[in-house]
Amino acid sequence: MTTASPPAVKTSSEHPLLAEARRLAPELSARSEEIEAARRLPAALARELADAGFFRMVLPEAYGGLELHPARIIEIVEELSRADGSVGWNVMIGACTAMVAAWVPESAARTIFSSPDVIIGGVAAPTGRAELVEGGYRLTGRWSWASGSQNCRWLTGGAVVTKDGAPRMVREGMPEIRTFCFPASDATLHDTWNAMGLSGTGSGDISVQDIFVPAERAFSLITERPRLDRPLYAFPALGLLGVGLPAVGLGIARRALDELAALAQTKKLMPTGRLLATRGVVQHSFAEAEATLRAARALLMETVNATFEAGARRELTVRHRAELRLSYAHAMRSAARVVDAMYEAGGGVSVHHSSPLQRCMRDIHVATQHAMVSSVVLESIGGVLLGVDPLAPLL
Incomplete structure (x- = not known):
C-alpha cells in the first residue's frame, strides 16, 4: 500500500491542527487495514486524536474548544480523510456534534464538556x-x-x-x-x-x-437559536453540523488521485511494457478528475466563506443556505466521480484488497449515502433556487 503524496509546503496561514493532521497522515495510512478489520477506531488512537484537539474544532472557546472557521475545519478533515477515510469520518462526527454546546445552557455544556478529551x-x-x-x-x-x-x-x-x-x-x-x-x-x-x-x-x-x-x-437546531452569540454559530446550524461531510469526500478523492499517480509510474502495460502513465485514456481521465476535484473544492470553499461572512453580518438568507448545501452535495458527488474514474483507470490492480483504490471506491460510496448529501436534498435546493420553495426549513 502506498501512502499519500507529500503535502504542500506549509504556509503562514496554516492552522497548527492541519500541520498535526499532516504529521499523523503516514501513521494513519499505515494503520488503515487494522482500523478496517477492527470496524472501529482503536481506543488509543481515538484518545490520541482527542488529546491533539481534533474533536474540539467546533466546540466553543468558552468551554475549552477551538471554535475554528468552517473552512479550516474542512481543510483538517480533508487531510485526515486523505490518510484514512474512517478516521476523517469519525473526527468529523465527533467534532461537529460538539456544536451542541452552543445550543444548550452553560451548566449543561460544562457538564458534558468537563474534560478536554471528551468525545x-x-x-x-x-x-x-x-x-x-x-x-x-x-x-x-x-x-x-x-x-x-x-x-x-x-x-x-x-x-x-x-x-x-x-x-x-x-x-x-x-x-x-x-x-x-x-x-x-x-x-x-x-x-x-x-x-x-x-x-x-x-x-x-x-x-x-x-x-x-x-x-x-x-x-432544537431547527427552531432554536444558539445561546452563544459568536460568528461560528451564526453559520446555518445544519450546515455546521454537516460541514465535514464534503471534506471527507474530497480527502478520499484526493487519495485516489495520489494512488493512481503512483500506480501509473510503476504499472507496465502488456505487451508493450510501457508505463500506465503513457496511456492516453489514463492521461485524459486523470486530467479531467483533477479539474473536477479542484473545481468542486473551489466552489465549496467559496460558498462556505461567503455564508460565514453573511452569518457574521446577520444577513443570512434561505438562498445562502441552499447554495451552501448545494456546494456540499456537489463536492461529495464530484468526489465519487473522481474516485470511480481512478478506480477504473487502475485496471485489474484496483480490485485487489491490497490496492487502496478499492478502499477509496468503497468508502466514497458509503459517504454518498448520508442523507445530508444525498440526491434527495437536491430537490429542496432546486426548489429554493427556482423560487418555488421559499422556506425549506431543513436546509
Missing part, C-alpha cells in the same frame, strides 16, 4: 420518542449510523416529543422534534456495522430505554 457523537434523526415530564423527558429510542460511539463519553439522539403518549404538534402536520444529550453509559451499543465501506467508523446502532434527560440537555 461526543450520536444521531440527529428523530427515530426516538421523548415523553415530556416534570423537569425534562423520558427518552426511548434506537438510532442507526452512530459513528464512533464506542469511544464517546456522551451521545445524542433525535426524538419526537410526546405528551401523554401523543406527539406534541408545533403546527399542523409537524410534531415537535428535539435532540437529546445523554451519557454513553445510559445507552446500549449494538454491533451492527458490517458495511462495504467506511468500515472502521464503528457506525453501529445505539439505543436507550426510558431514561430521564433533563430539559437543559434537550435542544
